[in-house]
Amino acid sequence: MSELRNDRLLRALAREPVDATPIWIMRQAGRYLPEYGATRERAGSFLELCRTPELACEVTLQPVERFDLDAAIVFSDILTVPDAMGLGLYFVEGEGPRFERTVRTEADVEALREPEPERDLAYVLETIRLARAGLAGRVPLIGFSGSPWTLAAYMVEGGGSQHFARVKAMAYDRPRVLEALLERLVAAVTAYLNAQVRAGAQALMLFDTWGGILDPRLFRTLSLEPIRRVVAGLVREHEGRRVPVIVFVKGAGQWLEALAETGCDALGLDWTVDLAAARRRVGDRVALQGNLDPCALYAAPERIREEAARLLEAYGHGSGHVFNLGHGIHPDTEPGHVAALVEAVHALSRRYHG
């Protein structure tokens, strides 16, 4: 493997000194980039794009070619694991993900396949291998998965949902079925992420999109505890370097202290969290990633620069901050505004380092 020439991301996640605050953007390989649209057109569909390693690698690299970003993230979908467990993932244009089969009973849980990443998710691992080769050490490559709870929510509902009424009813009424499902998902997600590390992922991120919709008791049992178990099962060193783990739970600003105890290296913060207060709350236990509102990128470049300055000042001096949005970039964002943000973060952050 080529030597890593820009290791700001890994150093910031380890809270080791950096020359400038690293930045990458959630969903940076995506629809706001015209070149992404062109590759997707060639693939035929979003799912074919995910499943064709040459094309998935191409879109993984696109944002790194265009912007001075400090990381790439493998292009994939968070629902690849349930798909590999036999649910039949498909996408309805403009309506998001759906599953052909749902999980509603104990029998449904038992019928789930135990995915073997090298066989059932080989296309993701091959994308990682190709992207590592394509990056040639320019920046590190991040691998990721949906969290057990977020995957379970989609698997029970059969897709996205306004209130996640079915999976919540199950949580209140038949907690054993849901716990059995989460048990299966902890194992599958752990194996999947470890396979990504073996294929070349240099950092990992767990996305818990729906942890923030739960009441405090259910949050602890259904979102937090499975995350803790996944993190405990991960390979933490590879190629002679630590593989840091970032945990991102949307809407979990109230639970930062608990999330900092899951064993992860960093917390992803959505934009509703006060970054200065978050740093005080987690102390030196974890690094922090975030947390500009994706809607701030609709503003004029000079305003984007002001918002970047505000967040850098909120985090303050020293390492441990990875700049990012507080959620995925919106598809109607101007690419030029992303360039302005990346430039501003690198330029304005130097005074907080060294």
Place this chain on the structure above:
Amino acid sequence: MSELRNDRLLRALAREPVDATPIWIMRQAGRYLPEYGATRERAGSFLELCRTPELACEVTLQPVERFDLDAAIVFSDILTVPDAMGLGLYFVEGEGPRFERTVRTEADVEALREPEPERDLAYVLETIRLARAGLAGRVPLIGFSGSPWTLAAYMVEGGGSQHFARVKAMAYDRPRVLEALLERLVAAVTAYLNAQVRAGAQALMLFDTWGGILDPRLFRTLSLEPIRRVVAGLVREHEGRRVPVIVFVKGAGQWLEALAETGCDALGLDWTVDLAAARRRVGDRVALQGNLDPCALYAAPERIREEAARLLEAYGHGSGHVFNLGHGIHPDTEPGHVAALVEAVHALSRRYHG
């Protein structure tokens, strides 16, 4: 006016002793009740139902007739104020509220009508007068309004929105226009709520459905500060009794301390907030209302009883808790499950009082 025979709600909001914890349900007059459906059918549409005081009064009283609730809330919509300001509210079946005109420029703000509640919102005030007569002192009647920020968000977008991108872009790029709009709304909402008190509302509630989608700086300037200004302008005593004000900001679990300083009597909590921790955080500054997940009502009655017991125990001994859901009741809720909840709260709460 008839003497109030059940004043548990008003006593709990004032943190005065009660015999049992009072309960009412956000959106208790609504689609989950078959009798509501029958009245709405007679009205022809949701908006006609809101605008016909006899029918709006009828649905206001329905949940109180059916369940042993401790309060009624006037049946209306949160968007009546922007409608009275000239935006032309209408509803598209299954898609929620829309406005014929939006507010995007300074000229749009200047063109807004200053609503005169007794003229432009007379139908709400008449509903309140009829409902007070119909209640005849059984339980107190709550009046309400959307908060300035929540109304502004709908007015700029022209209806509901996934990300509220337009109003957020305005917040970052053209804050002066948004501040001018909020200024108008603070005046209009204050006048509207005071008119409701004069018409007979015995408690008031401000609904800030979208305060929780803002970053911390914008939350303070766009959501919190206008709420504080509305509360400061409200009539707080009427008919010889204090008129308490409940402020509910969805997704604001991180901001309870700040919200408790707005001058309100109580905070509404959504279901993601830990009720015991919330009580510790706000101390004796305000009462708390909430906060069962509306989805918990999908569970079996014995499970609903357990969840009620859990929340009552979380709040603990003494007055200052008004039981409610953490958000409006879902339209597909079984009315029998509501009955089970109301019964459980009254029965199980007695040990925490007296």
